[in-house]
Amino acid sequence: MRERGGWRRARRVGFEAACVGAGVVSAALLFAIVAATVWNGFDALSLEFLTSPSAGRPGEGGVLHQILGTIWMTAWAALIVSPLALACALVLELLADRKTARLLRVLLNALNAVPSILFGIFGYYLFVRFFGWGKSWLAGSILLAMMIAPTVTVSWADAMRAISAGYLETARGLGLSTGRVALAVVIPQSVHGLWRGLLLGLARAAGETAPILFTAVALNGVDALPRGIVDNPVLALPYHIFALSQDAYDPAAAAAAWGAAIVLFALVLAFFAASLPLRLRAHEEARR
Amino acid sequence: MTATNGAVLEIRGLGVTFGRRRVLDGIQLELPERGITAILGPSGSGKSTLLRALNRLLDLTPDARIEGSVRFRGVEVYSRETDPDRLRQRIGMVFQRPVVFPASIRANVLFGLKHMGLLQGRDSDAVVRDALTQAGLLAEVRDRLDEPAARLSVGQQQRLALARTLALEPELLLADEPTSALDPESAEAVEGTLRSIAETRSILLVTHSREQAGRLAARVLRLRDGRFEADGRARSTG
Numbered sequence: 001m002r003e004r005g006g007w008r009r010a011r012r013v014g015f016e017a018a019c020v021g022a023g024v025v026s027a028a029l030l031f032a033i034v035a036a037t038v039w040n041g042f043d044a045l046s047l048e049f050l051t052s053p054s055a056g057r058p059g060e061g062g063v064l065h066q067i068l069g070t071i072w073m074t075a076w077a078a079l080i081v082s083p084l085a086l087a088c089a090l091v092l093e094l095l096a097d098r099k100t101a102r103l104l105r106v107l108l109n110a111l112n113a114v115p116s117i118l119f120g121i122f123g124y125y126l127f128v129r130f131f132g133w134g135k136s137w138l139a140g141s142i143l144l145a146m147m148i149a150p151t152v153t154v155s156w157a158d159a160m161r162a163i164s165a166g167y168l169e170t171a172r173g174l175g176l177s178t179g180r181v182a183l184a185v186v187i188p189q190s191v192h193g194l195w196r197g198l199l200l201g202l203a204r205a206a207g208e209t210a211p212i213l214f215t216a217v218a219l220n221g222v223d224a225l226p227r228g229i230v231d232n233p234v235l236a237l238p239y240h241i242f243a244l245s246q247d248a249y250d251p252a253a254a255a256a257a258w259g260a261a262i263v264l265f266a267l268v269l270a271f272f273a274a275s276l277p278l279r280l281r282a283h284e285e286a287r288r
Numbered sequence: 289m290t291a292t293n294g295a296v297l298e299i300r301g302l303g304v305t306f307g308r309r310r311v312l313d314g315i316q317l318e319l320p321e322r323g324i325t326a327i328l329g330p331s332g333s334g335k336s337t338l339l340r341a342l343n344r345l346l347d348l349t350p351d352a353r354i355e356g357s358v359r360f361r362g363v364e365v366y367s368r369e370t371d372p373d374r375l376r377q378r379i380g381m382v383f384q385r386p387v388v389f390p391a392s393i394r395a396n397v398l399f400g401l402k403h404m405g406l407l408q409g410r411d412s413d414a415v416v417r418d419a420l421t422q423a424g425l426l427a428e429v430r431d432r433l434d435e436p437a438a439r440l441s442v443g444q445q446q447r448l449a450l451a452r453t454l455a456l457e458p459e460l461l462l463a464d465e466p467t468s469a470l471d472p473e474s475a476e477a478v479e480g481t482l483r484s485i486a487e488t489r490s491i492l493l494v495t496h497s498r499e500q501a502g503r504l505a506a507r508v509l510r511l512r513d514g515r516f517e518a519d520g521r522a523r524s525t526g
């Protein structure tokens with residue numbers, strides 16, 4: 001018995017050490033990325049950089065239009081993904097029997113595993129060529145929405161699952177139909193979790209380059225915000241960084257790329273930070 | 289509203305299996321138009337399952353199989369024509385542990401009516417007052433209807449749950465150990481409430497307390513391993 005206890009303790013200690021180690025490695029990696037970005041981009045950062053459009057040669061001017069374009073495309077991705085993910089999550093949690101639900105989850109995970117460049121190529125053939133949209137911000141929003149749809153759906157379904165079974169049973173016991181239970185209980189009781197899942201999805205969408213590369217963005221020469229759909233690309237931070245990096249032999253372009261990277265990072269961080277208080281509240285809800 | 293021989297509910301040969309496990313078998317029971325019928329039985333004997341079978345809440349348990357016949361006011365509950373949502377509205381249910389929604393006391397009472405669109409053209413204050421009076425809770429919460437229901441004591445929450453069900457004016461009430469989570473005073477209050485409801489309606493009460501069954505019920509049945517034991521018919525309690 002003694003031996004066993006000792007072994008168990010050793011295993012627990014080993015497990016804890018592994019957890020701490022993994023945590024330290026991820027934290028160090030995150031720190032290194034942040035440090036490198038800030039170190040290289042700090043000098044490029046200024047109020048003017050944030051509030052003026054880019055101009056002339058690569059690396060000149062600021063990133064205002066890139067910020068607006070990214071926010072614009074991300075916001076529309078949110079509008080597009082929300083009804084879709086809501087329908088899927090409700091089907092998953094309220095309508096599907098266990099077998100169907102499992103199958104649906106497998107499909108969602110498969111979709112999640114599709115490399116983002118494939119979304120770009122698919123979008124190019126569908127929107128740019130087949131629909132004849134040329135480069136269009138809407139194609140970008142749709143592709144970003146499709147790309148984050150599985151993550152958002154699964155996190156929404158999980159938020160809905162965390163609702164106390166007592167609420168659902170009580171509502172059904174009063175005679176509420178499935179649809180009314182969704183409106184009266186499921187959505188309002190999981191709303192913090194829904195916001196959180198959406199924000200995390202958007203944080204990912206805002207930073208993606210591959211899906212929008214040949215479908216939705218331009219380097220320059222477009223208005224701050226689009227005026228239509230066909231042949232209306234926008235500027236976007238990730239693509240801006242990508243393009244500037246290709247000119248990185250020019251020190252001005254390199255500095256501007258790092259500066260834009262800080263801005264993008266701050267934007268993504270803002271989405272993430274906005275989701276944090278919701279995470280706490282979602283946990284409180286689940287505990288009730 | 290054709291009641292066959294004065295019974296609001298008739299159960300014939302009701303059986304329930306979960307997967308391969310038989311939980312109820314050959315249940316026969318008739319509930320009168322009013323008064324309390326009590327079911328006693330050890331834990332796991334199938335009492336809650338029986339109640340859930342009667343308002344088709346068991347439909348929502350994927351691997352439950354139900355056989356036999358349940359007639360509510362002469363109409364087969366398990367026929368294709370019966371709308372289970374409407375049925376659950378007419379057969380009210382109170383659960384073992386009180387559930388209140390994270391909202392005000394008032395919103396909790398009105399929950400069912402509001403979300404089924406049955407509040408239009410009705411005086412919601414009157415509905416709230418009436419339901420809380422029936423549940424014996426009005427005096428305690430009259431001045432704080434807009435406070436969160438979660439602040440109520442467990443006993444008050446159970447009566448609030450009762451009020452929420454009564455607001456839908458159910459024709460039959462299923463009560464699953466409604467006092468088991470309560471302190472003696474709260475339990476007494478809920479018992480009083482059940483007694484007065486039973487003057488106009490039928491209640492099927494599951495309880496683990498023989499004393500409670502004796503105090504309240506006109507008829508006491510004992511469930512064991514999914515079957516009723518010898519029927520202790522008509523134990524009058526005055």
Ligand SMILES: Nc1ncnc2c1ncn2[C@@H]1O[C@H](COP(=O)(O)OP(=O)(O)OP(=O)(O)O)[C@@H](O)[C@H]1O
Nearest residue numbers: 306311329330331332333334335336337338349496
């Ligand atoms: N969803 C389910 N799936 C499988 N078995 C179940 C399910 N629900 C209940 N059972 C089983 O059916 C039997 C009867 O359960 P039920 O809840 O009706 O008992 P009970 O008489 O209400 O017990 P208690 O007094 O503890 O509330 C139990 O053995 C239980 O494990």
Ligand SMILES: [Mg+2]
Nearest residue numbers: 335336384464
């Ligand atoms: Mg029970």
